[in-house]
Amino acid sequence: MEDRHVSLPSFNQLFGLSDPVNRAYFAVFDGHGGVDAARYAAVHVHTNAARQPELPTDPEGALREAFRRTDQMFLRKAKRERLQSGTTGVCALIAGATLHVAWLGDSQVILVQQGQVVKLMEPHRPERQDEKARIEALGGFVSHMDCWRVNGTLAVSRAIGDVFQKPYVSGEADAASRALTGSEDYLLLACDGFFDVVPHQEVVGLVQSHLTRQQGSGLRVAEELVAAARERGSHDNITVMVVFLRDPQELREGGNQGEGDPQAEGRRQDLPSSLPEPETQAPPRS
Numbered sequence: 570m571e572d573r574h575v576s577l578p579s580f581n582q583l584f585g586l587s588d589p590v591n592r593a594y595f596a597v598f599d600g601h602g603g604v605d606a607a608r609y610a611a612v613h614v615h616t617n618a619a620r621q622p623e624l625p626t627d628p629e630g631a632l633r634e635a636f637r638r639t640d641q642m643f644l645r646k647a648k649r650e651r652l653q654s655g656t657t658g659v660c661a662l663i664a665g666a667t668l669h670v671a672w673l674g675d676s677q678v679i680l681v682q683q684g685q686v687v688k689l690m691e692p693h694r695p696e697r698q699d700e701k702a703r704i705e706a707l708g709g710f711v712s713h714m715d716c717w718r719v720n721g722t723l724a725v726s727r728a729i730g731d732v733f734q735k736p737y738v739s740g741e742a743d744a745a746s747r748a749l750t751g752s753e754d755y756l757l758l759a760c761d762g763f764f765d766v767v768p769h770q771e772v773v774g775l776v777q778s779h780l781t782r783q784q785g786s787g788l789r790v791a792e793e794l795v796a797a798a799r800e801r802g803s804h805d806n807i808t809v810m811v812v813f814l815r816d817p818q819e820l821r822e823g824g825n826q827g828e829g830d831p832q833a834e835g836r837r838q839d840l841p842s843s844l845p846e847p848e849t850q851a852p853p854r855s
Contacts, residue, residue, distance in 0.1 A: 570604070570806055571599070571600030571601060571603065571604045571607055571654075571656075571806055572597065572598065572599050572600060572607060572760055572762075572806045572807075572808040573597075573598045573600065573604070573607040573608055573610070573611035573656075573808075574595075574596065574597045574598070574611070574758075574808055574810055575594065575595065575596040575597075575598075575611050575614075575615060575660075576595055576810070577593065577594040577595070577615060578593045579593075580592040580593055580594045580615070580619070580662075583619075584616075584619040586619070588625055590625065590664050590665045591664075591665060592662060592663065592664045592665075593662070593663045594615050594618075594660065594661070594662050594663075595660065595661045595756070595758060595810055595812055596611070596614060596615065596658060596659065596660035596661070596758070597658070597659055597660075597676050597758045597759060597760055597808050597810055598610045598611050598656045598657065598658045598676070598729075599656060599657045599658070599674070599675075599676045599760035599761060599762070599806065599808070600654055600655070600656040600806075601654065601655055601656065601657075601723070601725075601728075602653050602654040602655055602730075602731070603652065603653065603654035604654065605643075605646075605647075605652050605654045605730075606643055606647075606652070606654040606655045606656040606728075606729050606730035606731075607654075607656040607658075609639070609642075609643045609646065609656075609729075609730075610639055610643070610656050610658050610729050613638075613639045613642060613643075614635050614636060614639050614658065614660060615635070615660070617634070617635035617638045617639055618631050618632055618634075618635035618662070621634055621635060628662055628664055628667070628669040628746070629669055629671070629744040629745070629746055630744075632660065632662060632669060632670075632671035632742065632744050633671060633741070633742045633743075633744050635671075636658065636671060636673055636729065636740065636741075636742035637740055637741060637742065639729055640673075640729045640730070640740030641740070643729055643730050644730065644732050644735065644740075647730060647732040648732060652730070652732070653731075653732065653733060654730055654731075655723070655725075655728040655729060655730035655731030655734075655738065656674075656728055656729050656730055657672075657673055657674025657675055657676045657693075657725050657727070657728050657729075657760070657761075658672065658673050658674065658676055658728075658729060658742075659671070659672040659673075659676040659677055659678050659690075659758055660672070660678075660758075661678050661756055661758060661812070663749070666748060666749045666750075667746055667747070667748055667749060668680070668689075668746065668747045668748075668749055668756075669744065669745075669746045670689050670690060670744065670745055670746075670747075671742045671743065671744040671745075672690055672692070672693070672742060672743060672744075673693065673727040673728055673729060673739075673740065673741075673742045673743075674692065674693050674725040674726070674727050674728045675692040675693060675694055675724075675725050675760075675761045675764075676692070676758070676759065676760045676761065677690060677692055677758070677759060677761075677764050678690065678756060678757065678758045678759075679756070679757050679769055679772065680747070680753060680755075680756055681753070681754040681755050681756075681757070681772065681773055681776070682752055682753045682754060683752055683754065684754065684773055684777075685773070686769045686770055686772065686773060687747075688769070689745055689747065690743065690745060691743075692761075692764075693725060693726045693727040693739075693743070694717065694724070694725065694726060695711040695717040695718060695719050695723075695724065695725070695726045696711065696717040697726070700726040700727075703726075703739070704719055704726060704737050707736055707737055709737035711726075719734060719737050719738055720734065720737055722734065723738055725738065726738060726739065727739045727740070727741065727742070728740070749814070753814040753815070754813070754814060754815055754820055755776070755811055755812055755813045755814055755815070755820075756810075756811070756812040756814065757772055757776075757794075757809065757810070757811050757812075758809075758810040758812070759794075759807075759808060759809045759810070760805070760806060760807065760808050761805065762798060762803050762805030762806050762807035762808070763794065763795070763798045763803065763807050763808070763809050765803060765805070766798050766801040766802060766803045767794070767797060767798055767801065772794070775793070775794055775797055776790055776794070776811070776820075777820070777821075779793050779794075780817055780820055780821040781821055784821070785816075785817050785818030785819075785820075785821035785822070786817065786818075787811065787813050787817035790811050790817075791809040791810060791811050794809045794811070795807045795808075795809050
């Protein structure tokens with residue numbers, strides 16, 4: 570199992586941030602070639618973000634810089650210790666009433682609002698025309714060997730680590746932001762082991778079916794989503810994290826008007842405005 574995930578519903582408390590903006594951070598890292606890069610990213614990306622002086626004024630920039638610095642730090646470690654692993658990553662930072670996301674590679678986050686999937690990002694894959702052009706401009710190539718790969722090896726075009734594939738596999742993250750209105754249902758973060766077999770539009774039905782059967786309880790919803798991916802033939806590592814932004818009981822009953830009180834399955838925390846830990850499931854490799 571080379572995936573790692575992070576759930577920090579009390580981000581400010583962890584880092585001693587005293588400004589009035591409440592923050593919560595969630596992330597999924599999908600390692601390859603070993604677990605070292607994913608383990609390292611799961612410790613350092615949020616730490617580097619918290620250290621950025623621009624975090625209060627430019628959260629997107631702070632997240633991009635956090636990924637970049639984590640990549641640089643891990644590359645030094647990899648050269649020193651002869652590590653060859655890498656990791657994709659996706660994170661969501663809820664700061665007050667704004668959602669900020671950043672990502673490298675093909676791990677993804679989607680937002681579900683009033684029962685509809687809202688696309689937040691475009692994953693980095695070698696077959697994307699802009700990624701292919703960037704790689705070729707650096708002297709690399711993209712070829713198809715059971716799937717599209719960078720220099721005939723990696724199936725992702727951006728990642729932390731992968732020391733022997735730099736600069737073709739970039740450590741520069743993308744980021745995006747979206748205002749939250751209180752009508753959002755939940756966030757779902759997952760690696761490609763899930764999204765390769767479960768289309769975005771099918772997530773809503775799977776989650777709704779779980780809530781109906783469990784009488785509005787969000788407990789074990791991520792475990793059920795992982796099981797759905799395995800049943801559909803995924804043999805990759807699978808990690809899924811669901812962050813409820815509204816009461817799951819309200820979602821089960823089909824309510825469409827949120828109260829602006831983000832919630833997640835699990836214990837309660839004093840966050841924006843009460844954000845407990847999400848439901849997460851990451852089973853071992855098949």
